[in-house]
Amino acid sequence: MITIKDIAKEANVSEGTVDRVIHNRSGVSKKTEAKVKKVLERHNFKVNPVASALAMKKKHQISVLIPEHNDSDLFWKSPYLGVLKAAEDVKNFGVQVNSFTFNQSDAKSYLSAFKDLLDTEPTAVIMVPNFSDETKQIINQLEVLNIPYLFLNIDIEGFSNMAYVGQDSYTAGYIAGKLMHFNNVQPCEFLIIQSSQNSTKNNAISNRVKGFQDYFLKNEINSTPQTLKIEDIHNVLEAKEIINSYLQTRPEVKGVFVPSSRIYKVVDCIENNRLKHLELIGFDNTPQNTACLLNDSVSFLISQKPFDQGYKSVRLLTDFLIQNKVPEHKIYLPIDILIKENVEYNGRDEFVSEYNNTVKEG
Amino acid sequence: MITIKDIAKEANVSEGTVDRVIHNRSGVSKKTEAKVKKVLERHNFKVNPVASALAMKKKHQISVLIPEHNDSDLFWKSPYLGVLKAAEDVKNFGVQVNSFTFNQSDAKSYLSAFKDLLDTEPTAVIMVPNFSDETKQIINQLEVLNIPYLFLNIDIEGFSNMAYVGQDSYTAGYIAGKLMHFNNVQPCEFLIIQSSQNSTKNNAISNRVKGFQDYFLKNEINSTPQTLKIEDIHNVLEAKEIINSYLQTRPEVKGVFVPSSRIYKVVDCIENNRLKHLELIGFDNTPQNTACLLNDSVSFLISQKPFDQGYKSVRLLTDFLIQNKVPEHKIYLPIDILIKENVEYNGRDEFVSEYNNTVKEG
DNA sequence: TATATTTGTGTGTACGCACACGAAAAACAC
DNA sequence: GTGTTTTTCGTGTGCGTACACACAAATATA
Structure with missing residues (x-):
């Protein structure tokens, strides 16, 4: 491993000068700078980040x-x-x-x-x-x-x-559309449930919706997803009423897409006997959402890591x-597609850790 | 940030002694060791890996x-x-x-x-x-x-x-089974194409096959996947003959599972007009396999990262x-499920890089 | 020419730790 | 008690870099 000292010796300057050249700091004449740079390049010198950090x-x-x-x-x-x-x-x-x-x-x-x-x-x-x-x-x-x-x-x-x-939110939504269409090829309807708050300001969510809709457009599937906006998803009673009455009037709805991380709330709102016949797709493997995957109420989650x-x-x-x-x-x-079977292997948050400094034990 | 020097001062010993205690090296009396350890613990001391590495x-x-x-x-x-x-x-x-x-x-x-x-x-x-x-x-x-x-x-x-x-190869195979079943719910047959070489010695591949088969068993799907063994997948002519004649006799085969990274070879072997009506699932996003995803000949790849x-x-x-x-x-x-749309976002090999030592430019 | 100012370059120290070396202390022998 | 061994511990140096400081040379000012 080549060091600054080696470079200095070879260029006939001091270590300080080499350091100055490396960091483009002032105080070096054009001539010596060129000289040092040449040596630096010849040896393909890279600073040792460990020593650098320490210093x-x-x-x-x-x-x-x-x-x-x-x-x-x-x-x-x-x-x-x-x-x-x-x-x-x-x-x-x-x-x-x-x-x-x-x-x-x-x-x-x-x-x-x-x-x-x-x-x-x-x-x-x-x-x-x-x-x-x-x-x-x-x-x-x-x-x-x-x-x-x-x-x-x-x-x-x-x-x-x-x-x-x-x-890439758009593509993530597009993929959700594809997954939704997988299990439901016969003519049927799909529903997007959005919270009004999010829809107005969150770019990511509206891009997901756009991607979702575009899947159906671009693949010429004669089924345009409808959108249902919920004022406040945390008001369970109200949301329940809105969602279930909508589904009541539209029995041909076979799938529900929730472009946010709140799909578990939607699951809470939908009556059980109806839930069984619906395919739900949402975002993010939060603990609540993961639970929904595991109990089969949600088919897919898309994780944005x-x-x-x-x-x-x-x-x-x-x-x-x-x-x-x-x-x-x-x-x-990556746009991770999560299902019941692979969700446990994702989100292993400890992956790729640095050396987090434990006292060595013999 | 607490250093060895600080610990030494507080424990009334030298830095060398603290170092010995930290590394469980010999030459420290029980008494001082206990004393130092107590101080170490009180401050929840961790060695600075940067300095450590440098030294x-x-x-x-x-x-x-x-x-x-x-x-x-x-x-x-x-x-x-x-x-x-x-x-x-x-x-x-x-x-x-x-x-x-x-x-x-x-x-x-x-x-x-x-x-x-x-x-x-x-x-x-x-x-x-x-x-x-x-x-x-x-x-x-x-x-x-x-x-x-x-x-x-x-x-x-x-x-x-x-x-x-x-x-977890077994689960990966199980997931492949599930994905295979997604698009093909009507009674139909599935085929596993394996290379004889692999099957005998590669644990990972046989576990995938087991997982794939178990999906159909556990979910009581009346369709047991059949297995076709190919002597040498690189002998295209021979493989072509075997695969196509098998598919000829079994038109009810709707999906093909290749539990290795060679699905692109299988794609090469299957006649085009047949290919269109088959769902293929394989492993690993090698460039060739990824190309198959992108041209729609393969539906899913499972990546083992x-x-x-x-x-x-x-x-x-x-x-x-x-x-x-x-x-x-x-x-x-993680068991990554790859489709045409998300494959480009996976395998970004540069993720989470360390500081790989470039000469700084101003 | 003498002095002040700027520019260019070398030196020394610190960063936090590992480890070699040797000194001091303790243990043991006689 | 002295001499010897063994155990225990402190000191010093080096790892490669960053940067403050000192100083020399070059240039400018009087």
Whole structure:
């Protein structure tokens, strides 16, 4: 393994000079810079990130702005855990990660969480751009401060985010359509159940719906999915009434698509004898949804690998910060098709761990 | 961040002593050991793996024994690439990885590759236990030398391998059965096409077949899949003859299951007009197989994430070597269901990279 | 020409840990 | 009690890099 010292010796300069060249720091004459660079290239020199990290020591702050999670909405727990895991992994590389959460239905909390976030003086930011107007304000500030930022899970155009990490929502919806059609080839109807809140602001969800519908259009299936909007899915009584009365009037509905992580709520709402004859497809392997797979009330879940989204975001940014490695602009994670039988093998959140520092035992 | 120095100060001993305690090295009296351990625990001290790696410097050799790959059998390229990637990632942690390959249909090459492998004086071994008798010999030597070993991709019982990293083949086959049944509910027949070579020795493949058959048994579907064995799948003419004449006599066959990564070969063999009316399910997203998905000749591929298998094996062993972290005995990777639409999002082999040492550019 | 200023380069130290070496302390022999 | 061995422990150095600081050379200012 070739070291800076070796390079220095061969180029007849000091280690400090080599270091300066490597980091494009000032204070080196053009002539020696060229000389050193040549030696560097000849040996294909790469800095040893381990030694580098050790020498740098806590220089970077990555601050994360994501929705909070609670018992009824566990989805956001996964990206959070992914972030935590990555934080542990990069800790010893001199990167500190701080998380800030906001209430997804409260734009003010979004702004105030961001305000707290700014106090950490972040080197870079990972955020879920949840409200479009407020996001504009936030991005504005970030750009003034020249802080790079990355979008997680929700993709919005029109900003110069360094990257987007998440799923290709349109294709995910399209796949849901295909899966829905699998078991139900005879002419029949499909229903999309959406929460009104989500539909207005969440890009990801509307893309899923578009993909779902496009499957039927592009494959010339004479069955256009209908949409049923529910004001507040957490109001079980009301939702129950709406859903069941709809299904009552439309017995030809054979499948229900829920483009959010709340399919378990829909399952709760549908009467049992009806449920048996319906195919349900939803998103995300939260514990509640997974339970629905296992008890056969849901046929498919599409996972967007939320844990990996969180994990990967942090790792990408770290690579950027300590190595100037520029990530691709769109990082699409796999579109996992989950069924009863393979769900237990997914979401093994411990996969690919860094050396998380346990005291050795003999 | 608490350091060894801090611990030493608090325990009124030297850093060297703390180091000895941490690594269970000899030369510490019971009394001081207890004292230091208490302080260690109170602060929940973890060694900084970055500094640790820097100080150790190239102490471990992980040697890998896997089948070779070529243009017609690309499957083993993926684990190899995963190993390479991991090798890069752990290089700076003082771990060197060497790969040795053998011809899957030549037991002698297996032994001779192992002999070469031994010359590297490995600290630990990752191997694909391909031939059972020869594997016994190999394991024997490893155990005499007290070298820990890990099974990759193929799981054999009766050895004290530290872990198995791969897929739950039985469940993967079971899932294939379910998927096969999806589109074909009306009474119909299914065919399993196997290569005779594989069937006799490859545990993974026979488990897939068992799982596939069990799906039909357990769900009381009155259709037992038939098996067709092909002597040599690479002899296209012969295989063509066998397969097509079988399908000729059995028009009620609606689906074909190929429990290996060679489904593209089977596609080559089946006449086009017949192909259109068959549902094919196979394993592994090799380039050739992926092409079959994309041109609609194959409906599903089940991926066993071979890249991840290789990657993860190395990382697990590294964790064990430099941190004494004992892995779980069975590491099952996700069972990915691939279709035309999501295949491009899988197997993004660059996922979760370590800092692979690029010279920074300003 | 003498002095101030800028630029270019070398030196030293710290990062946290592993381990070799040798000193001190304890244990044992006589 | 001294001499010897064994056990126990502290010190010092190195891993490869980052960066502050010091200093020399080159250039500018008076």
